[in-house]
Amino acid sequence: MSGSVDRPRLTVEQYAREGSWVVAARGELDADSIAPLDRATQAAVAAVPTLVVDLGAVTFADSSALNLLLVLHHSTALRVAAPQPQLMRVLHVTGADRVLNIYPSTDHACAAQA
Template identity: 55%
Template structure:
């Protein structure tokens, strides 16, 4: 994948990297309609190139409905797995019922099946 390393060093998206049969995207901080674009670009780019996309959500401190909407849309485009979601995200997923749709995992390694 070209461009995912440097282009997303700023803002809410960290490094992306290949792992197993997929691509891992790391994100951090608060994700809402004002900060979501870099993550959306990174996830869509990963979905175009890999059959499995793992979102390392361990450092995400907040996600709103626009973040949830992005995950649900991406879920329909690729095999999306969410690794290490914190308490706020777990509550968001549980309250909305998204935890019955999205694939949640304790760690990146667990999400990758390694």
């Protein structure tokens, strides 16, 4: 028997900061792993006026992530923080970078004026 431990492919942390609610994802975002981020962001949409989704620690993202961001964009004042180059490329190729409010860091996203 191996001593390895199954670890979730995605973890989510949430906290209030500068009048925004931050949901920070860490790991891989795909159809099989996105549920924790989806639950956290949907709960936030119902409770807070400004949502920052921190993607700085996301190592992989597919169309599931893109879809979630676009749905959130239509549901709340969404700020996307620190998307990594792979996700930024997807956002650029699809034109989503022209629709979403994208910031280089969580600090910038939280400090931005509505």
